[in-house]
Each structure stands twice: as structure tokens, then as C-alpha cells.
Amino acid sequence: MGEFVGRTRELTALAAHLGCARAGRPQVVVVEGEPGTGKTALVQTFLAGLDADVTVLQAGGEEIEELVPYGVVEQIALGAGEPGDAVVARAADEPPTVGAALVALLGRLRSRGGPVVLAVDDAHWADVRSVQALVFALRRLGTAPVLTMVASRPRDGGRIERLRVLATGERGARLRLGGLDVDELVALGRALGKGALPVPAAQRLRDHTGGVPLHARALFDEVDTAVLRSVQVPLPSPMSYAVLVMGRLSQCPPATREVVAAAAVLGEPCRLQDALDLAGVSGVDEVAPAVAARLLTTGPGPDGARLRFPHALIRAAVYHDLDLATRSALHIRAAGIVATTEEALRHRLAASTGSDPLLAVELDRLAAGQVARGELARAASSLVSAAGLHPDPADRRRCVLDAVELLVRTGERARAEELLAGLPPAPGAVAAGESHVRGQLAFAAGRMAEAEHLLLEAWASAADTETALRTKICERLCHLYYLQLRPDDAVEWGNRAALAAPWSSGLLVTSLALAGRPDTRPLRGAGSDDPAAAVARGAQLLWTEDLAGARAELTTAVTALRRSGMFMASLHAQGYLALAEHRMGAWEDAVAHTDEAVALAEDTEQDWTLARLHSYAAMPLAAQGEWELAEAHVAAAAAAAAATGLSLDRVGSTVAAANVADARGRHAVVVELLGPMAAQARSGVAGEPGVSNWPCLLADALIRLGRISDADEVLAPYERRATELGRNLARAAAGRVRGWLEAARGDLDAADRAFSEAACYARAGGSEIDGALVALAHGAVARRAGRRRDAATQLGAARAVLVRLGARPALARCDGELAACGLSPVRRTLPGGLTPRELAVARLAASGISNPEVAAELVVSVNTVEFHLRNVYAKLGIHSRAELAPHLADSDQ
Incomplete structure (x- = not known):
């Protein structure tokens, strides 16, 4: 990095953020800049200057691998000296599953002593699932000493927007790289051995290149120094960078040029041996001139030496300089060299120049296999590629619509909208499947009136034999009407869907309850171990007031869904679980579950669930008198309800606000x-x-x-x-x-x-809490009637329960009534003065499991568990885990 100049402010800022991480405040820094501004150089210079005690993990996005699930995460695991499957068990795992494994991995690295610096380059090409998993992990590091640096272009289609949100306030920063200034360009010329440019010449160079280091360096390399120093001779345009690259390539031997062209076709990084085979070159000596000309770099890889281009612009210049016939021929030959069927299909696709029915069918099959493995984004990409190869317009349309449906399921709504917008109007009547897909997309975008129209249209035109399609239409309409608080309509469509389902759904059970037709019959699938059946049973028990039974079923469902990696599917069940715990007075557990669910919904971009989850979160906090937190959740619920415009969300947020106002x-x-x-x-x-x-x-x-x-x-x-x-x-x-x-x-x-x-x-x-509130009211009325003895009996019984449950607002009213009776209540400390998270950690630790097991259960770092336990010991005045259980038991009396 001897040629790196300037960026003193940015390097100082990165050092400061590392200091914060060392102090137990994890940091996220997003380094943004246009291509060529030196993002990678800045990060690498910073890494090169780190102390020996810092553990460095590096990963990067690749344009040709942006649809490979968890490609970036696997690089992180390999950098930590662990196999990729230590973090990513299956490509179909949901991001929270992989994110939790990342938290554990970073926790294991703490044993090395110093902080961890995680650097992700070219994040604008990072696969979406890796970004989601990384966000999930970074939100749960607690006090772990981790600095995460993410280098990206400013325009990335929103791919790393959640990382940008994390890089704010005390948690990090966004560093925006512009061009080098005049003094820095003078320093760059000196570092490159060109001497010191006069200031007017340096100013001309800055005006000409915008100070972009890539273009400025190219001009320093390729233009005579006398031309650079003169202000009379015109400078070549930065747009001619490709000409400069090809000029450099032309000076290499023919065999070397063949290797560089092969590497450009294979994509980067590529195996050195694959490039040699494709170029028809037998010796690695032919690579040396390309390395000397700074056209290629070499490095190790898991399957042998690899070739890379120093910058994507170099590869683009080489690739696009190839004539179409040569490029197609290379791609055809590459298809016979690469290791996987998927790579071979990619090269055959790049070589195609028109319709290719055989290749289209193979891509259809590939997409089907990807769906079966849960690789929905990759399957969507395969289908889009197949659409361009099918000669039949109907097949092309089918592929696009199937891709849109998959993208809706993965939450990539913008890409789905873009695909549909490019679809020409359907010839003749719109098929039921197309109306259904368009209705799904409208539903996901919150356009409920449009979604209802399209879904009803799909139902009317679906054939009786299209059972699977008709079931999906019914399920979506049930959900839509449930969210709109149209329970009778929701029940009608839910019952139609249930005809083909192995058990009643949680949505149908809830819709029946809302419609005043609660179903108390044993649910179909009652003996099933499937989590969906447990959610339905839990909902039924919740609405029929068997709170203990509901809690047991829903706890089982949430645990099973999480273990199987279905984190997003668990949100619905976890909301119901928190509501059951709130109603039975288990407020600490309800708060812990809602906090976890809200964070998970935000991490996985399930914004449409936030109004309900924030509403559930506000009520147990109000019962405990945590006014500031309760009001914050009420405000968030109202904002989320305004965003969705759904009746259910508006009612839920209103009821939550009323609960807080009542408690106050x-x-x-x-x-x-x-x-x-x-x-x-x-x-x-x-x-x-x-x-x-x-x-x-x-x-x-x-x-x-x-x-x-x-x-x-x-x-x-x-x-x-x-x-x-x-x-x-x-x-x-x-x-x-x-x-x-x-x-x-x-x-x-x-x-x-x-x-x-x-x-x-x-x-x-x-219900103890309901009994206590009845006794409190009875005692208050008796006291006002002058029956002080009766009042004291009722109020004393109420107080014992309110103290144990931590119902501070109700307890304050109870103590006020007792004081009005002339009695002084015996003051007892509420459960340890612990926060909900501290109590959750303490209870798990008291159960005898290890700190790593506690961390895995709560999806936090081991460092965070240790931090909370230190606070618990201090608050409870104890010194070991052995003292936790009896102390917590005493507190619950």
C-alpha cells in the first residue's frame, strides 16, 4: 500500500470506531463511493496497519455470485478457519438461522483476545441472504468487540440499506468517498515515481478526472509525465480507460492475451487451471506478463490457485473487446470445463444468441431443483433466463410469472414489480395463475383493493382441476379479509382453503373467533408434530381462554419453527405467545418475546407484522409501569398501522394505546x-x-x-x-x-x-392477575363504603399477587387504598430490579445451562450473556450462578 495517499480523515475515523469496538461498543461503518474512488484501497490500508491482536475476517461480493445464497457468509467462515457449513448448514436456511450461527462464530473468536474486524468489500454485489444474516448478527453482538466495515457503491438497489441503518448514531457511521483533492493528487504522483506535479497541473488533473483515484492512477501510468505537467496538451478522457487497458494487454505475448480473455469469460474469481485449459495454454508462465502488467492478480483458493482482475473495469474492458463469435465460442468451451452443471448452463446461456428450446427446458429443470432446495432467488433468476430462450410466448410468460411469485415469497418486491412491468399485455383473457400472481404482488405491496379484485378474478377463472392454485387463492383471500377485519369473509375463504389442508390454520381459527363463531372442536391434525398445527391449536386455546394451554402449544411451535430455520414463520406464533403471557400476567416473558419478535421482524424486513408486534409489546410494559418504553411501542405501532392502512393494525394499535392510557x-x-x-x-x-x-x-x-x-x-x-x-x-x-x-x-x-x-x-x-384486579376493585369500593376490615382483607390479598407479578401501577393504587384505610403496607422489593433481558438471562443460567447455550437460546453473543450476568450478580448481591436459582425463587414468592 505504498502508493496509497490521502484519506487521513477516513483512516482516523476508522481508528476511532475500532477504539469504540475495543471498549465493548460494536461498530458498523459503511464506506461508500463510486467505482474507482478507492474504497477497497482505503479498507486494505486500514487493515494493514492494525495491531497484531486484531482478528481480521474478509469477504466480498462478486457480480457473478450475487445470487449464490450465503456466498459472503461462507467466505467469513473460511476466513475464521472454519468450514462454511459451520455457519451455513443449507442454502435454504433462513437468514436468522445463519445470523445466529454468525453470532456464535464471532463469540468463539473472542478467545483470541483482541477485537474482531470484519471487512466486506463490494457489498453492492453481496447476495441478499448474506446481507440479511449479517444484519441479524450485528444487531445481536451486545458488547462484543467487533468492528464491521462494509464497502459499497451508493446505488445498490437498496441491497445494504439495513446495514446503512445500523451505521448511525453511536453504532457507527457512513464514510462517503469523493475524489482526491489537489494536494493528494500531487502526493499520488510522487508516490508513483512521477515527481511532484505543479499545482496548476494537479488542478487540471482533478478537474479532468474528478479526483477519482482509478482514473488519475491510469493517467499517471499511461500518459507521459511531460503531458501531465503541461497545461497546454489535452489529457485523454477517463472514458478511454478501456483503450488504456487494451493497450497494456497488447504488449503481452499472444498466449498471455488468451489467458486474460479466458479469465474474463470465466468471471472472477476463476480457477487458474480452468483459465489455462480454456485458453489452450499448458504452462503457468504465460500468466506472469499479465500480472506484471497489472491486468491479473493471483491468489490461493479452496480448489487451487485463482485469478482475479484488480478492478472490475479491467475485466469489462477485456470481455467487451472480444468479438461476438469469439466470446460465444469461449463460453461454449467453458461450459465443458467448469465444475458444476449450473456454471455450465450459465456459460451456455451467455453463448446463446436467440431462442434455444433445449437450454430453456434445462433452465426450467434447474429452477425446479433450486425451489426444492429453498433457493428461491436463484430459481427466479433461472426462470427469467429461461423466459428469454423459449420460442413459445406462452412459455415465456409462464416463466416470468413463476419468477415473480418466487420473488414475492423472498421479499424482493421491487424486482418482482420490475419484471411484471416489462411483461406485455396478455393475449386474450388473463389466466387464473397470472391474476393470482399479480394479486400476491399487490397484497405484498399493501394495495389491498387491487389484491382483492385480482384474487377474486383468479378464483372465478380457475378450473376445478387446479386444486393447488385454488387453495393458494383461498388462503390469500382469508389472510386479506382477516387483516381488513372482515371476519365472516375470512372464515368463508379459510374454510374453502381448509378443505385441501391437513389441518385448520391459525388464520382460520382466529377469523372464526373474530366472527363470533369460535371453533372449539378438536382441530384436524391435532396429533401432528408440524409447527403449523401447533400454531393453530395455540390460537384456538388463546381465544377460548386456556392461557396455560395456549402458552405451552405456542412455545412448542416457536421452538420447532426456529429449530427448522423458519424464523419468519415464527413471528405470527411468537406474537400470539406474547399475548397469552401478557394475559396471564407473565409480563417479563411477554416483554422478552415481543422485543425479540420486533427485532426479528425488522431484521427480516417483515414490516407488515410490526404494527401487531409493537401493539403486543406495549401492553405488558404498561402493566409494569414502564411508561417510556410502552409509549414508544404505541407510537411505533401507530406509525406501522398508518403505513399498512390495514383495519386490524389500526384497531390493534388503538387498543394498545388505550391499555397504556388505562394503566396510567x-x-x-x-x-x-x-x-x-x-x-x-x-x-x-x-x-x-x-x-x-x-x-x-x-x-x-x-x-x-x-x-x-x-x-x-x-x-x-x-x-x-x-x-x-x-x-x-x-x-x-x-x-x-x-x-x-x-x-x-x-x-x-x-x-x-x-x-x-x-x-x-x-x-x-x-388467572391470578384477574383475581387480584377484582380484589383491588372490591377493596376500593368497600373502603369507600366505610367497611375498612373488608377492604383491608381484599386489598391485602390483591397486594400479595401484584407484588409478585410486578404490577407497579396497580400496586400503587392498592397501596393508596390501604393508606386511606389507615394501614401501612409491608414494602417488598419487586423481582430483583432486573430488566426483562437480565431476568431472561438469569432464569436460563439458573436452569443449569452454559453461557454459550444461553446465548444460542436468546440469539445473542456469549459476551452479551456475560455482561448481563455481571449486572444480575451486582443487583442481586450474589457472586455465582449457584446462588441464582434460590434467589430468583425467593423473588417470585
Whole structure:
């Protein structure tokens, strides 16, 4: 790197970020610049100056490998001295699975002592799955000393946008490289042995090249020094860079030129032996002139020595200088040399000049195999290639539509939209399959009215024999109507889909509950080990108020989905699990699960789930009195709901906001939020007992504001429906509010009866928190009636539960009532003062598993586990893991 000049500010910034990483604050730095601005040179210069204690891992994107799943991640694993399958077990694994393995890998590297620097070059060509896995891992490093440097072009189609988001604030930075300034160009000329350019000449060079190091260096290499120093003789244009490259190549021996051309056709990096075979050259001596002319570089590879071009522009110049016949002939010969069938097909494709039915069919078969292996993005690319080779327009159209459907499934919506936009209008009537694909894309883009029209159109034109297609249409319509809070329509289409499914789906179960037609029959597939069946069973148990059963089923489902690498599919189940835990008062677990689910949804770009997950996250935090965090989730839920425009999201975010306002005692806010819902509600829309208790929240707030008749109008229908369904916990909540309402009317006997019945329902439903809230309300009414002894009994029983569960807002109200009775409650410390994450780590550590096992369970680094355990020990005043279990047990009493 003796010829590297300038970039002092950038090198200083990188050193500062490494210092932050050493201090336990992982950093991400994105180095951006146009081609030729010296991104790679900057990163390599920085790496060359690192201390010996730094572990360096390097990887890079390749244009010809951008569709190879986890190609960049495998390079990282190999750089760490581990086989690629130590991180990537299967190409079909979801990014969080691979990301979790990356976290573990980086944790293992800590044993070497110093920090880890991970450098990813040419990230604009990195495969999408590697980027997603890397984002997942970097968000979970905790205090691990890791600096990640990512070099990319500014325009990459949004490929590394999530990495750019990480490189903000205290977590990192974006370094934008422009051209070298005049002084730096003078220094570059001196470093290249051209002497010091006069300042006017250097200014002319900067104006001419924009200071782009690649072009400036090319002119220093190829143009006579006298021309550079003169301001009279015109400089060659940087656009003539290809001419300079070809001039350099022309000075090489003929055999060397053949090797360089072969390397350009094979793509980089390529095996040295493959290039020699393709060029028809027997000795490696013919490569030396190309290396001397800075046209090629050599280096080791897993399967022998490899050739690379110093810059992509050099390869492009060589490749495009070949005449079409020569280039096609080389690609045909390359197809017989390369190692894999897929590579051979790629070369045959590059050699094709028109329709080729045989090659098109082979690419169709390749795509089918890629789909079977879960390599959906690669399959889509294969289908697009096949489309260009099929002579039949119908086959071309089929390939494009199949590719669009695969891209929708992988979340590459922009690419799918681009493909569809280039598809000519269908001749004649649009086929059902095409309407379905277009409907899927509209659904994924949030254009629900368009999606509904297209999907119904697909259903109307689908033949009875197209069973698989008809099932997919039904499932999508069920989902669409569920999200739009049209439960009757969702049930209709869900039942049609279920005719061909081995079990009832979670969506159908939930739609039935929303429609007021809860299905309590044993689900088909009840004995199945498939996670989808467990999700459906868990949803059924949740909506029918078997919270313990729902928690068990959903925990099983989430674990199974994660173990099989289906992280994105687990989000739905994890949201339900957190909701069940919230309702049963297991708030620490609910918070931990929602935090994890929100982070996972963001990492995997499942933005359409965020409104619901943020809503679920806000409610247990409100129950604990964590106002700032709860309000942040409410704001995020509202923003996400506005983005999707879905009725379900709007209702969910509104109910979450009302829960927070209720916990804070802001009754007017509750009425403001939920009043419009009551005015528009009909049976089955979001207020169905067992699905949501917002009518109880609204009625309670109306009572506190003195609007008794309005409260009764809201509460009475909910009570009747809860009784019809036999929902004990809904009746407990409604009975508690009924007790307040009767007390406000002055009928204390009726209030006592309502509270007593509510307490029975809470016990029957197995809910401690509902029982405690009923006792708190009963005690408050008794205290106001002057029955201090009865009040103390009820309030004391409520307080014991509220302390154990950490219900700080309710506990504050309870203590206020006890003080009004003239009693001083015995103060007890809430569970250790631990944060949700600290408590989750402590509980797992107390169970006897090792720190690496805790890290794997929570998908964090070992360093993060150790950091949390140190805080736990300090807060609990203990010194070892052995003391954790009894201390946590004492805290839960």
C-alpha cells in the first residue's frame, strides 16, 4: 500500500470506531463511493496497519455470485478457519438461522483476545441472504468487540440499506468517498515515481478526472509525465480507460492475451487451471506478463490457485473487446470445463444468441431443483433466463410469472414489480395463475383493493382441476379479509382453503373467533408434530381462554419453527405467545418475546407484522409501569398501522394505546381512543370476548368520568356475549367493571355480588392477575363504603399477587387504598430490579445451562450473556450462578 495517499480523515475515523469496538461498543461503518474512488484501497490500508491482536475476517461480493445464497457468509467462515457449513448448514436456511450461527462464530473468536474486524468489500454485489444474516448478527453482538466495515457503491438497489441503518448514531457511521483533492493528487504522483506535479497541473488533473483515484492512477501510468505537467496538451478522457487497458494487454505475448480473455469469460474469481485449459495454454508462465502488467492478480483458493482482475473495469474492458463469435465460442468451451452443471448452463446461456428450446427446458429443470432446495432467488433468476430462450410466448410468460411469485415469497418486491412491468399485455383473457400472481404482488405491496379484485378474478377463472392454485387463492383471500377485519369473509375463504389442508390454520381459527363463531372442536391434525398445527391449536386455546394451554402449544411451535430455520414463520406464533403471557400476567416473558419478535421482524424486513408486534409489546410494559418504553411501542405501532392502512393494525394499535392510557389512569384518553370503536362496532369485530376486552376498558373509563348510562350501554352486550360463550376471564373482567358501575349507582349489594361472581370466574379461569384486579376493585369500593376490615382483607390479598407479578401501577393504587384505610403496607422489593433481558438471562443460567447455550437460546453473543450476568450478580448481591436459582425463587414468592 505504498502508493496509497490521502484519506487521513477516513483512516482516523476508522481508528476511532475500532477504539469504540475495543471498549465493548460494536461498530458498523459503511464506506461508500463510486467505482474507482478507492474504497477497497482505503479498507486494505486500514487493515494493514492494525495491531497484531486484531482478528481480521474478509469477504466480498462478486457480480457473478450475487445470487449464490450465503456466498459472503461462507467466505467469513473460511476466513475464521472454519468450514462454511459451520455457519451455513443449507442454502435454504433462513437468514436468522445463519445470523445466529454468525453470532456464535464471532463469540468463539473472542478467545483470541483482541477485537474482531470484519471487512466486506463490494457489498453492492453481496447476495441478499448474506446481507440479511449479517444484519441479524450485528444487531445481536451486545458488547462484543467487533468492528464491521462494509464497502459499497451508493446505488445498490437498496441491497445494504439495513446495514446503512445500523451505521448511525453511536453504532457507527457512513464514510462517503469523493475524489482526491489537489494536494493528494500531487502526493499520488510522487508516490508513483512521477515527481511532484505543479499545482496548476494537479488542478487540471482533478478537474479532468474528478479526483477519482482509478482514473488519475491510469493517467499517471499511461500518459507521459511531460503531458501531465503541461497545461497546454489535452489529457485523454477517463472514458478511454478501456483503450488504456487494451493497450497494456497488447504488449503481452499472444498466449498471455488468451489467458486474460479466458479469465474474463470465466468471471472472477476463476480457477487458474480452468483459465489455462480454456485458453489452450499448458504452462503457468504465460500468466506472469499479465500480472506484471497489472491486468491479473493471483491468489490461493479452496480448489487451487485463482485469478482475479484488480478492478472490475479491467475485466469489462477485456470481455467487451472480444468479438461476438469469439466470446460465444469461449463460453461454449467453458461450459465443458467448469465444475458444476449450473456454471455450465450459465456459460451456455451467455453463448446463446436467440431462442434455444433445449437450454430453456434445462433452465426450467434447474429452477425446479433450486425451489426444492429453498433457493428461491436463484430459481427466479433461472426462470427469467429461461423466459428469454423459449420460442413459445406462452412459455415465456409462464416463466416470468413463476419468477415473480418466487420473488414475492423472498421479499424482493421491487424486482418482482420490475419484471411484471416489462411483461406485455396478455393475449386474450388473463389466466387464473397470472391474476393470482399479480394479486400476491399487490397484497405484498399493501394495495389491498387491487389484491382483492385480482384474487377474486383468479378464483372465478380457475378450473376445478387446479386444486393447488385454488387453495393458494383461498388462503390469500382469508389472510386479506382477516387483516381488513372482515371476519365472516375470512372464515368463508379459510374454510374453502381448509378443505385441501391437513389441518385448520391459525388464520382460520382466529377469523372464526373474530366472527363470533369460535371453533372449539378438536382441530384436524391435532396429533401432528408440524409447527403449523401447533400454531393453530395455540390460537384456538388463546381465544377460548386456556392461557396455560395456549402458552405451552405456542412455545412448542416457536421452538420447532426456529429449530427448522423458519424464523419468519415464527413471528405470527411468537406474537400470539406474547399475548397469552401478557394475559396471564407473565409480563417479563411477554416483554422478552415481543422485543425479540420486533427485532426479528425488522431484521427480516417483515414490516407488515410490526404494527401487531409493537401493539403486543406495549401492553405488558404498561402493566409494569414502564411508561417510556410502552409509549414508544404505541407510537411505533401507530406509525406501522398508518403505513399498512390495514383495519386490524389500526384497531390493534388503538387498543394498545388505550391499555397504556388505562394503566396510567388517563380515563379521558381511553374514551377518546375507544369511543369511536364503540360507535362503529358490531358483534365480532375486535371486541369479541376472549379475543379482546376493550369494551371493559371503555366502560371502566366512562364510569370514572361519571358517564354511567354510557358505560352500561357498552358493558351489557359484552357481558351477555361472554356468558353465551362461557368465557370465564371475560366475565371476570366484565364483572369487575360491573361492580364499579353498581357502586357508582349506589347499589352496594349488587356491587358485592358482581365482585364475588367475578372472583369466582377469575379462579375458574386460572388467572391470578384477574383475581387480584377484582380484589383491588372490591377493596376500593368497600373502603369507600366505610367497611375498612373488608377492604383491608381484599386489598391485602390483591397486594400479595401484584407484588409478585410486578404490577407497579396497580400496586400503587392498592397501596393508596390501604393508606386511606389507615394501614401501612409491608414494602417488598419487586423481582430483583432486573430488566426483562437480565431476568431472561438469569432464569436460563439458573436452569443449569452454559453461557454459550444461553446465548444460542436468546440469539445473542456469549459476551452479551456475560455482561448481563455481571449486572444480575451486582443487583442481586450474589457472586455465582449457584446462588441464582434460590434467589430468583425467593423473588417470585
